[in-house]
Amino acid sequence: MAGKRTIEDIARLAGVSKTTVSRVLNHKPDVDPATRERILRIIEEQSFVPNIAASGLAGGRNRLIGMLIPSLTWPLIPDLLRGIAEAVEDTPYELVLYSIKDEDLERDRSEVINRLLATQLTAGLLAVFPGPASEQLTRLYKQGFPIVIIDDQIEQTTPWVGTDNTAGAYTAVRHLIKLGHRRIAHIQGPPEYLASHDRYNGYRQALLEEGIIPDPDLVLVGDFLPPTGRACASTLFELPLEKRPTAIFAATDQMAYGVLTAVEEYGLSVPRDIALVGYDDDAPSAHVRPALTTIRQPIFEMGQSGIELLLSMLSETHRSTHSDWSPTKFGRSSIGKDRETQPPEPQPVRIQLPTSLVVRESCGANSHISVSTSAGDDLR
Amino acid sequence: MAGKRTIEDIARLAGVSKTTVSRVLNHKPDVDPATRERILRIIEEQSFVPNIAASGLAGGRNRLIGMLIPSLTWPLIPDLLRGIAEAVEDTPYELVLYSIKDEDLERDRSEVINRLLATQLTAGLLAVFPGPASEQLTRLYKQGFPIVIIDDQIEQTTPWVGTDNTAGAYTAVRHLIKLGHRRIAHIQGPPEYLASHDRYNGYRQALLEEGIIPDPDLVLVGDFLPPTGRACASTLFELPLEKRPTAIFAATDQMAYGVLTAVEEYGLSVPRDIALVGYDDDAPSAHVRPALTTIRQPIFEMGQSGIELLLSMLSETHRSTHSDWSPTKFGRSSIGKDRETQPPEPQPVRIQLPTSLVVRESCGANSHISVSTSAGDDLR
DNA sequence: CTGAAAGCGCTTACAG
């Protein structure tokens, strides 16, 4: 039975003090190599695993990492979680899931974040797609709590992993333009998300670059999900013929599925009557008919890079003057003072991963090529 | 700043001892209503949240629930997580994610389980789709650790939430038979999972009931994922014409997608040349062309029921002689003794949720009805 | 290189 031993048992078996056992547990220097060996052997034999609650309490490192995941309905979540979970598997950390119902408002997000801090067991936070919550996170980060944001960050003041949504959208629309389209509609995401604005901007830039004036009637706002895609498409199909678009760029694949439904309802055909490009490369997109041309996001890699970045921040925190962040310690110093005594902050790390255009049938191109937009293609 | 206060601060502010604060925190009786009120008010004012690590250490209830989730690639995971997360949101518990790479062997699963126990912070375990690991979980449960298994359990000795896979498969195949098919192939899941056997049995029973002798050549084994569905379908399409099936029942929608790919490659058409039914009702299935007829599992509800069952077990554990399970306590009593002193075990709770047949285009039926198989339809 | 002691924030008998 694993887990029944305490550090005291190990100490007794090894003929040393708890202090020494603790030292080898925490890879501290200044332990006689022979004793270290012996202790390690006994730990192994007894399959001893330290109680991480006690360790955290006593001032050791916390071994839990919070994951703030709004919108578990987002279809890319499993891939993202895989990226995160696999990278954590080989570390002494565990993942605590803090999720938030989609319907919940900003207020509730901050409530969850407070709870997360208050219970004091997480060493850091990986915030996925925080949307409107990112301001609160920025504040926390400035106070010294390790945070990495994955995707969609309003202020650029927190370590961040993401993609260039502007460049991705630009690539998508440029592809449509090259295929000869000039009246290209865009179904946008909700305005609370930065990604919505970025994708719109990429769309706009691709048009302007070709001298096409963006037509406001061709830009509609959805909520990322199929029903709004369908509704927006219906609106477009009701336009007088000369105003109607010949192509649609939907800000998510999900909304593109809604477009496909509307297309059927109107007796139209993709790509004959209307070309369609989505964004995300959700799993269904390869199986939908016609298969969806889309911008692929490297979700697995985003999760992986995010957690790796956070882990590296955690080990730094620990190294520097063993001052693990804790709400207790922080709470005692006044904000003003804190700011003065701190050295000028270095620019937080930002990792931008490339997206790629996945050409399938829905855009009317017949070849199955895949064009990569690297981070360097940023156009802003 | 939430979290900086300790129980001591609250005690001081309320003019009582830490003991009393602890009592109201844990809803213990025998506290003067007036003092209780006062303390609660101060807790609220200070937005005090107890340190759950300390609380767990001191012998209070653990507030973390482990989730063992193999196979994050399983497309139903987000729905399942939503069901779990939403039900946990209103409780004082948090969720710790223990996932396991798909490639990892049984050995690694038990390693994760050991780690989970050893760190001693989880009050109970929700094991999703454990497959081969379920035996170890059974052992743990018998030792008194609260466990609920969601789906796929070999021994029926643990509290369990799931569906009747035999009945679901039976319904699927019966539907095909009613449509006139007699040569019906089955693409099975991997043998390590009970669900694979159950779905095969449902298939077999539906055939036998109609006097159709199952043809071993028409039963192939996949791994739940699209590529094997495609490979198995190819094998079937290579059969001499008179042996070839007119319908395929795939044990997962994912494998059915693979079948659709093979169908295209062979220049065949669904449902004209071959009818197809899947299992799971993954999100893509409504968007695939032709849309997939399938058996829908109430995944969200499974997660919800599972966590609710576990939570109820946890409150019982706590109520009965305040004997929270802990590896320490358990480790000290010999197994034999333990067994003798325990009362005869009551039958563990089993919750079986109904599946339903979702009729779409791929089976060749033209109506869009939905037939429900309740748990009572069990045929074994 | 090593150990005794104090303490992290809480809970739980025990004694009023």
Add this chain to the structure above:
DNA sequence: CTGAAAGCGCTTACAG
């Protein structure tokens, strides 16, 4: 109804 004290399993100065 309430409190003082011990203790959960660990870590960390401090003192050798």
